Amino acid sequence: GENVEQHPSTLSVQEGDSAVIKCTYSDSASNYFPWYKQELGKGPQLIIDIRSNVGEKKDQRIAVTLNKTAKHFSLHITETQPEDSAVYFCAENQAGTALIFGKGTTLSVSS
Amino acid sequence: SAVISQKPSRDICQRGTSLTIQCQVDSQVTMMFWYRQQPGQSLTLIATANQGSEATYESGFVIDKFPISRPNLTFSTLTVSNMSPEDSSIYLCSVLGADTQYFGPGTRLTVL
Numbered sequence: 001g002e003n004v005e006q007h008p009s010t011l012s013v014q015e016g017d018s019a020v021i022k023c024t025y026s027d028s029a030s031n032y033f034p035w036y037k038q039e040l041g042k043g044p045q046l047i048i049d050i051r052s053n054v055g056e057k058k059d060q061r062i063a064v065t066l067n068k069t070a071k072h073f074s075l076h077i078t079e080t081q082p083e084d085s086a087v088y089f090c091a092e093n094q095a096g097t098a099l100i101f102g103k104g105t106t107l108s109v110s111s
Numbered sequence: 112s113a114v115i116s117q118k119p120s121r122d123i124c125q126r127g128t129s130l131t132i133q134c135q136v137d138s139q140v141t142m143m144f145w146y147r148q149q150p151g152q153s154l155t156l157i158a159t160a161n162q163g164s165e166a167t168y169e170s171g172f173v174i175d176k177f178p179i180s181r182p183n184l185t186f187s188t189l190t191v192s193n194m195s196p197e198d199s200s201i202y203l204c205s206v207l208g209a210d211t212q213y214f215g216p217g218t219r220l221t222v223l
Contacts, residue, residue, distance in 0.1 A: 101155075
């Protein structure tokens with residue numbers, strides 16, 4: 001069945017450093033790969049996504065890369081700030097189906 | 112984007128009782144989903160709420176325990192029936208928009 005593995009489960013960085021979170025998936029038919037940020041007491045919020053016809057996408061300090069051959073995609077956050085501290089989830093699906101989520105990464109940015 | 116509201120935002124319930132969670136979307140959407148997020152865990156899909164027909168449940172979830180209604184394209188309810196402490200979780204409504212999947216703020220349920 002579908003499976004998304006996410007690493008690391010926790011990540012601690014100093015303010016200004018970069019953070020990288022990686023996910024691998026098993027379903028070769030998957031074609032949509034979003035990343036969500038969840039702050040305490042809130043629902044997940046989409047921060048960036050990528051589709052299978054693109055290898056990299058960037059939005060200010062956040063970027064996502066996709067390697068369809070190896071079936072993995074990564075979230076990159078540069079110049080981290082304390083407000084980046086949250087739980088980050090990767091997810092994947094095929095068009096018209098519900099997202100399947102990784103187990104999450106708790107990112108802590110210390111000032 | 113879609114704006115999703117859920118009621119209640121949180122509740123504390125006694126075991127053996129049932130709670131119905133409401134989800135309202137500000138626009139008509141084809142697909143609505145219900146997820147469960149147990150404490151410190153990831154999101155697990157419970158079911159797809161189908162308008163005008165029975166919900167489609169994922170493995171491990173059954174209609175008797177989690178009955179779902181979807182009377183129209185902007186509203187759905189999830190009932191957690193005959194609750195036990197193991198049902199203590201955050202329950203999230205989600206919709207499939209034109210470009211991605213959006214989530215409500217969640218309902219935090221504690222069962223004593």
